[in-house]
Amino acid sequence: MKKILVTGAFGQIGSELVPALYKEYGKENVVSMGHSTISLGFDGTLEKADARDKEALRGIIKKYDIDTVYHLVSLLSAKGEVDPSLTWDINMNGLKNVLDLGVEFKLKIYWPSSIAAFGPTTPREDTPQHTVLEPTTMYGVTKTAGEGLCRYYNVKYGLDVRSLRYPGIISWKTPPGGGTTDYAVAIFYEGIKTGKYECFVGPDTMLPMMYIDDAIRATVELMKADLKTDSWNSYNLSAVSFTAKELEEELRKYLPDLTITYKPDHRQKIADSWPKSIDDSQARKDWGWKHEYGLSEITKVMVENLKKVLA
Numbered sequence: 445m446k447k448i449l450v451t452g453a454f455g456q457i458g459s460e461l462v463p464a465l466y467k468e469y470g471k472e473n474v475v476s477m478g479h480s481t482i483s484l485g486f487d488g489t490l491e492k493a494d495a496r497d498k499e500a501l502r503g504i505i506k507k508y509d510i511d512t513v514y515h516l517v518s519l520l521s522a523k524g525e526v527d528p529s530l531t532w533d534i535n536m537n538g539l540k541n542v543l544d545l546g547v548e549f550k551l552k553i554y555w556p557s558s559i560a561a562f563g564p565t566t567p568r569e570d571t572p573q574h575t576v577l578e579p580t581t582m583y584g585v586t587k588t589a590g591e592g593l594c595r596y597y598n599v600k601y602g603l604d605v606r607s608l609r610y611p612g613i614i615s616w617k618t619p620p621g622g623g624t625t626d627y628a629v630a631i632f633y634e635g636i637k638t639g640k641y642e643c644f645v646g647p648d649t650m651l652p653m654m655y656i657d658d659a660i661r662a663t664v665e666l667m668k669a670d671l672k673t674d675s676w677n678s679y680n681l682s683a684v685s686f687t688a689k690e691l692e693e694e695l696r697k698y699l700p701d702l703t704i705t706y707k708p709d710h711r712q713k714i715a716d717s718w719p720k721s722i723d724d725s726q727a728r729k730d731w732g733w734k735h736e737y738g739l740s741e742i743t744k745v746m747v748e749n750l751k752k753v754l755a
């Protein structure tokens with residue numbers, strides 16, 4: 445049976461990936477590693493460590509005889525701009541440690557990239573799998589460099605490291621956490637709590653988005669896939685694209701008195717540097733990716749769950 449370590453286990457993706465891995469591989473086979481954001485009352489095997497500490501990571505891998513690592517630790521785009529050096533340190537040195545240990549212990553590794561790997565010079569519509577990667581945020585720089593590092597370890601050492609370029613992920617279990625696409629999470633939290641939301645991107649801003657259940661399923665499916673490709677890819681992954689205004693209109697069907705104002709700030713520039721829509725045909729071809737949630741399904745499930753949670 446697999447022995448899995450999830451780093452960054454208490455972030456947006458980790459807090460939903462861990463229960464999915466429990467279902468798939470058994471709770472006793474999953475170790476959750478957190479640093480500062482460990483949830484109180486967590487029920488499972490827990491290790492507190494910093495991914496930049498290679499010895500601590502090595503100790504955990506040996507202690508549990510780990511064979512698979514989902515390395516999710518990352519500062520996101522908007523938060524990353526507050527301290528770019530720290531963002532490089534956390535995002536890159538943590539990944540390098542995991543890849544080195546991957547070679548040492550013959551691990552299978554998952555590492556998320558993002559649409560942030562693209563930049564203003566990338567074609568913004570139906571962004572292809574292979575295209576210009578010239579990001580203008582430090583987070584994006586770490587995603588581009590991280591992809592390069594993963595490809596290098598795959599080619600040089602034959603390391604089985606897999607990766608997806610996530611679009612903006614919409615979820616309700618963790619509050620919005622420092623990303624640019626997080627406006628599309630915050631609008632639900634604030635809309636339901638207060639009936640109002642001041643949106644930090646303009647109404648016409650269009651970005652690729654995905655519901656968390658699709659993102660988790662994609663991650664689990666990619667790791668299980670029998671990949672028979674010659675080249676290493678961090679796969680483009682897509683579900684739906686919509687503008688902030690389109691999301692507002694969909695949400696108003698559930699919250700008729702909703703008031704949204706638009707006050708674009710520094711995050712607008714980040715959003716404008718990213719694709720509007722993504723061509724993920726290679727993921728669909730190589731391992732059968734297919735999304736399930738569109739805008740109306742996402743809005744429904746977000747409102748239903750957050751109404752209960754925030755009641």
Ligand code: AKB
Pocket residue numbers: 520521522557558559560583610611612613622623624625626
């Ligand atoms: C962010 O907005 O920083 C992230 C991402 C697109 O990777 N959600």
